[in-house]
Amino acid sequence: MLLSELETPAVTIRLDRLENNIARAQAQLDKVGMANRPHVKTHKIPAVAKLQMAAGAVGLTCQKLGEAEVFINAGAADDILITFNIVGEAKREHLMALSRRIGRLAVVLDNETVARGLSETARRHDSDVRFLIECDTGMGRNGVQTPEEAFGLAQLAMNLPRMRFEGLMTFPNAFPRTAEFFERTLRLFRDAGIPVPVVSGGGSPAINTVDRFPMMTEHRAGTYVYNDVMQVASGAANWDDCAMHIRLTVVSRPTPDRAILDAGSKVLTSDQYFVKDYGRVVEYPEAHIVALSEEHATVDLSLANGRPEVGEIVNVIPNHCCVVSNMVDEVYGVRDGAVETVWPVAARGKVR
Amino acid sequence: MLLSELETPAVTIRLDRLENNIARAQAQLDKVGMANRPHVKTHKIPAVAKLQMAAGAVGLTCQKLGEAEVFINAGAADDILITFNIVGEAKREHLMALSRRIGRLAVVLDNETVARGLSETARRHDSDVRFLIECDTGMGRNGVQTPEEAFGLAQLAMNLPRMRFEGLMTFPNAFPRTAEFFERTLRLFRDAGIPVPVVSGGGSPAINTVDRFPMMTEHRAGTYVYNDVMQVASGAANWDDCAMHIRLTVVSRPTPDRAILDAGSKVLTSDQYFVKDYGRVVEYPEAHIVALSEEHATVDLSLANGRPEVGEIVNVIPNHCCVVSNMVDEVYGVRDGAVETVWPVAARGKVR
Numbered sequence: 001m002l003l004s005e006l007e008t009p010a011v012t013i014r015l016d017r018l019e020n021n022i023a024r025a026q027a028q029l030d031k032v033g034m035a036n037r038p039h040v041k042t043h044k045i046p047a048v049a050k051l052q053m054a055a056g057a058v059g060l061t062c063q064k065l066g067e068a069e070v071f072i073n074a075g076a077a078d079d080i081l082i083t084f085n086i087v088g089e090a091k092r093e094h095l096m097a098l099s100r101r102i103g104r105l106a107v108v109l110d111n112e113t114v115a116r117g118l119s120e121t122a123r124r125h126d127s128d129v130r131f132l133i134e135c136d137t138g139m140g141r142n143g144v145q146t147p148e149e150a151f152g153l154a155q156l157a158m159n160l161p162r163m164r165f166e167g168l169m170t171f172p173n174a175f176p177r178t179a180e181f182f183e184r185t186l187r188l189f190r191d192a193g194i195p196v197p198v199v200s201g202g203g204s205p206a207i208n209t210v211d212r213f214p215m216m217t218e219h220r221a222g223t224y225v226y227n228d229v230m231q232v233a234s235g236a237a238n239w240d241d242c243a244m245h246i247r248l249t250v251v252s253r254p255t256p257d258r259a260i261l262d263a264g265s266k267v268l269t270s271d272q273y274f275v276k277d278y279g280r281v282v283e284y285p286e287a288h289i290v291a292l293s294e295e296h297a298t299v300d301l302s303l304a305n306g307r308p309e310v311g312e313i314v315n316v317i318p319n320h321c322c323v324v325s326n327m328v329d330e331v332y333g334v335r336d337g338a339v340e341t342v343w344p345v346a347a348r349g350k351v352r
Numbered sequence: 353m354l355l356s357e358l359e360t361p362a363v364t365i366r367l368d369r370l371e372n373n374i375a376r377a378q379a380q381l382d383k384v385g386m387a388n389r390p391h392v393k394t395h396k397i398p399a400v401a402k403l404q405m406a407a408g409a410v411g412l413t414c415q416k417l418g419e420a421e422v423f424i425n426a427g428a429a430d431d432i433l434i435t436f437n438i439v440g441e442a443k444r445e446h447l448m449a450l451s452r453r454i455g456r457l458a459v460v461l462d463n464e465t466v467a468r469g470l471s472e473t474a475r476r477h478d479s480d481v482r483f484l485i486e487c488d489t490g491m492g493r494n495g496v497q498t499p500e501e502a503f504g505l506a507q508l509a510m511n512l513p514r515m516r517f518e519g520l521m522t523f524p525n526a527f528p529r530t531a532e533f534f535e536r537t538l539r540l541f542r543d544a545g546i547p548v549p550v551v552s553g554g555g556s557p558a559i560n561t562v563d564r565f566p567m568m569t570e571h572r573a574g575t576y577v578y579n580d581v582m583q584v585a586s587g588a589a590n591w592d593d594c595a596m597h598i599r600l601t602v603v604s605r606p607t608p609d610r611a612i613l614d615a616g617s618k619v620l621t622s623d624q625y626f627v628k629d630y631g632r633v634v635e636y637p638e639a640h641i642v643a644l645s646e647e648h649a650t651v652d653l654s655l656a657n658g659r660p661e662v663g664e665i666v667n668v669i670p671n672h673c674c675v676v677s678n679m680v681d682e683v684y685g686v687r688d689g690a691v692e693t694v695w696p697v698a699a700r701g702k703v704r
Contacts, residue, residue: 007440007442007443007704008440008704009703009704041646041647063646063647064647084603084614084647085603085604085612085662087601087602087603087614087662087663088359088360088601088663090359091359110604110606111604111605111606111662113661113662113663114603114662117663136606140610140643140650141606141612141643141645141648141650142603142604142606142612142648143604143606144606145606145607249439249440250439251436251437251439251466251494252437252462252463252494252495253463254462254463254488254493254494254495254496254497255497258492260437260493260494262436262439263703265621265623265675266675266678266701266703267703269617269621269622270621270622270623270624270675271617271622272622291492291493293493294393294415294674294675294678295393295415295416295436295703296493296494298492298493309465310437310439310463310465310466311439311440311465311469322646323617323618323622323646326618326646326679327678327679327701327703328701328703329701349618349679349680349681351361351615351618351619351647351679351680352359352360352361
């Protein structure tokens with residue numbers, strides 16, 4: 001199918017850019033000898049994970065059990081880290097079932113309740129749980145708050161039956177705070193003679209600064225695979241690195257300076273972070289997407305170098321590609337004006 | 353299944369509240385003799401539409417053709433209005449195919465390009481297109497800008513082959529601007545001797561003020577069926593009217609004043625509008641959901657009347673229920689502590 005025949009709204013992936021993004025990140029991590037464990041949350045597509053693995057990734061990162069299950073079912077990797085506290089008996093049973101199916105399935109934890117729950121279930125299954133301690137090194141989300149807490153929780157958990165301590169994890173790498181936190185934490189383990197095989201950092205912008213974190217053994221990044229307005233705004237990518245383009249139609253031109261596109265927050269999402277608009281119109285970069293309804297994007301053309309007509313197709317680079325993937329059942333891999341492949345977003349909506 | 357057995361995250365619908373919301377809106381519109389044409393975008397579930405129809409709705413509103421198709425397939429209504437400009441040959445063909453399947457399928461339009469396209473396709477199919485003129489009566493989105501433009505476009509379109517003018521449409525009702533716009537527009541049609549059978553207004557908060565718009569013949573509202581933080585903040589609903597509760601688990605308590613819940617923007621969405629937080633925690637109303645990641649909600653407990661433990665279940669009323677429906681494959685209808693029904697969100701992701 002020709003790209004020009006693709007009905008809108010459609011989430012398209014420029015395959016050349018996708019391949020370049022995968023190769024570049026792998027090369028950057030290879031250069032410093034750091035293992036690459038890409039986060040699948042951005043694409044939720046086993047075929048894309050397989051491209052990442054083929055390029056040299058050691059394994060995958062998933063955020064939820066349901067997400068991991070999709071990638072295990074697809075045979076995408078034999079080594080998966082789930083970067084989420086597993087709480088509740090049903091989820092622990094799910095973890096045990098999944099962990100039997102691949103070589104290594106590890107989780108993170110940041111509190112004693114999670115550690116004890118995992119240990120009890122693991123003991124009943126006569127099976128081990130591999131775990132990393134999640135550390136809050138500045139984000140203010142999950143994670144133990146101090147190196148001493150990390151050390152204390154690791155000791156508590158590794159002394160519970162069937163619990164196998166594998167290391168430390170944080171998100172995202174922040175300099176110098178993350179480096180200082182991990183240096184102090186690693187000293188505590190070294191002084192106690194406890195090996196820490198894995199130190200796992202993350203973040204797409206952080207790929208460019210992995211050399212500042214020599215204690216890290218692996219890096220987890222998601223967004224880099226597609227890139228988006230946020231990545232460009234943070235200096236981590238250029239517009240030409242943005243592989244996800246949302247193909248839209250101008251459906252209304254109610255005033256000389258206003259255009260309405262045929263998708264809103266139910267495709268683009270209302271994620272803004274530190275960005276002002278709701279996405280960048282590739283063909284009219286001086287236009288501003290100033291508002292989203294659920295199925296409409298309102299574009300202010302007053303500064304734009306042209307005025308699209310009703311029926312014209314435009315491409316929008318979203319603010320945040322990871323949430324867009326979660327809105328659609330399939331994305332279209334395009335190259336040289338043709339739709340080369342249609343990828344079901346197999347892990348879309350897998351929030352458990 | 354008991355509600356207490358339902359895995360998190362889960363989008364639950366309190367059926368008593370849903371039924372009350374449907375009955376109350378119908379009674380309010382019945383009282384002023386205005387037809388009720390609920391918008392399915394909020395729930396995207398044929399079974400809920402059937403409850404709305406059984407309560408007295410005359411038909412349904414859909415935003416996209418794909419959405420309408422789901423409700424037609426389910427036999428939910430014989431009369432559907434699609435409140436979106438239909439652009440492009442493929443979509444026009446889709447419209448023709450759908451319109452043959454029910455008694456009345458109408459669309460809106462706000463420009464000549466859309467009118468001419470519809471007419472050409474309709475002529476080829478030897479079939480009529482029923483249309484309303486979309487008017488921008490203050491929202492600044494789609495719609496003709498003046499009464500004169502509405503009259504002019506209606507005349508142009510109704511003189512095209514196979515185009516059947518049925519009336520005027522706007523969103524949302526705003527007082528007094530919408531009333532003034534429609535009074536002036538209707539005068540133009542009256543003076544020309546052209547009947548305007550349908551005048552269609554919309555908006556959930558506007559259900560409470562339909563008596564201010566005596567020229568309206570029907571009302572389209574979506575959010576009222578579930579309600580949400582925005583509806584409460586706008587004074588259109590109380591907390592006890594909020595039927596959608598997102599069932600979540602506390603997975604981390606990294607500090608005395610911070611809790612992390614097991615869903616983020618991939619369930620709650622980042623919609624904020626004029627609201628400060630990212631949802632209301634029912635059990636801890638003084639807590640504040642201050643940040644969302646994709647799979648985490650960060651809760652500030654500093655003002656809360658209690659401190660939930662890891663593993664505790666909480667319910668969150670979302671800021672905007674319509675976008676939450678679009679995130680999940682199914683919702684759970686609950687009553688008296690039991691899961692009474694599981695509804696697939698059949699039109700989820702139908703953005704074309």
